[in-house]
Amino acid sequence: EVQLVESGGGLVKPGGSLRLSCAASGFTFSNAWMSWVRQAPGKGLEWVGRIKTKTDGGTTDFAAPVKGRFTISRDDSKNTLFLQMNSLTTEDTAVYYCTGHRGIINLFDYWGQGTLVTVSS
Amino acid sequence: DIQMTQSPSTLSASVGDRVTITCRASQSVSGWLAWYQQKPGKAPKLLIYKASSLESGVPSRFSGSGSGTEFTLTISSLQPDDFATYYCQQYHTYLTFGPGTKVDIK
Numbered sequence: 001e002v003q004l005v006e007s008g009g010g011l012v013k014p015g016g017s018l019r020l021s022c023a024a025s026g027f028t029f030s031n032a033w034m035s036w037v038r039q040a041p042g043k044g045l046e047w048v049g050r051i052k053t054k055t056d057g058g059t060t061d062f063a064a065p066v067k068g069r070f071t072i073s074r075d076d077s078k079n080t081l082f083l084q085m086n087s088l089t090t091e092d093t094a095v096y097y098c099t100g101h102r103g104i105i106n107l108f109d110y111w112g113q114g115t116l117v118t119v120s121s
Numbered sequence: 122d123i124q125m126t127q128s129p130s131t132l133s134a135s136v137g138d139r140v141t142i143t144c145r146a147s148q149s150v151s152g153w154l155a156w157y158q159q160k161p162g163k164a165p166k167l168l169i170y171k172a173s174s175l176e177s178g179v180p181s182r183f184s185g186s187g188s189g190t191e192f193t194l195t196i197s198s199l200q201p202d203d204f205a206t207y208y209c210q211q212y213h214t215y216l217t218f219g220p221g222t223k224v225d226i227k
Contacts (some may be wrong), residue, residue, distance in 0.1 A: 044156075045165065045208055045218040061148035061215065064122075097164055106212035107155055 009115030022098030033101035122189035
């Protein structure tokens with residue numbers, strides 16, 4: 001059974017940093033493109049960023065609102081995905097979902113349960 | 122960037138109703154369009170991909186159609202488990218979600 005379990009969410013002050021983790025199991029993590037998708041309270045879904053497999057270059061792409069502030073990395077030896085968030089603003093308050101792509105297309109087969117990040121003073 | 126819109130934003134319906142949700146893209150996405158269902162407090166679930174392909178395990182009362190810039194999701198006979206919010210997503214160029222359509226009880 002595929003499982004994605006996010007952790008690391010919490011309350012952080014504006015301007016602060018937070019690192020989210022996503023532990024993956026039930027599939028070959030090293031072969032999977034992975035993304036983070038967020039959802040602000042009462043709002044819709046917003047793609048945050050993506051990391052390809054090391055075989056595909058391990059490159060990352062980000063949505064405009066987070067480019068330059070967020071980074072994504074992966075530790076294939078530990079089947080874990082990370083989202084490093086810096087210079088946080090109240091606009092970053094959301095539930096953050098870890099997602100697994102279907103092959104090399106931007107379609108999401110797997111979703112975690114989400115972790116809430118609240119940016120507030 | 123490709124922008125997605127959905128209509129209506131909210132839809133009130135009864136069990137047994139035929140429900141149709143429309144999704145429009147700001148430019149052609151060919152058939153690279155997916156539909157997800159999300160229930161409160163839960164992660165989204167993939168229903169339809171490539172505009173009209175039903176994901177494994179999804180009931181056949183769900184169907185998708187369209188290409189280019191206009192797409193529809195149809196639920197042929199609404200069931201109690203179907204009250205949820207539905208999102209379209211293009212994956213032609215990077216990816217963008219629509220704003221969602223909430224289907225609630227009339």
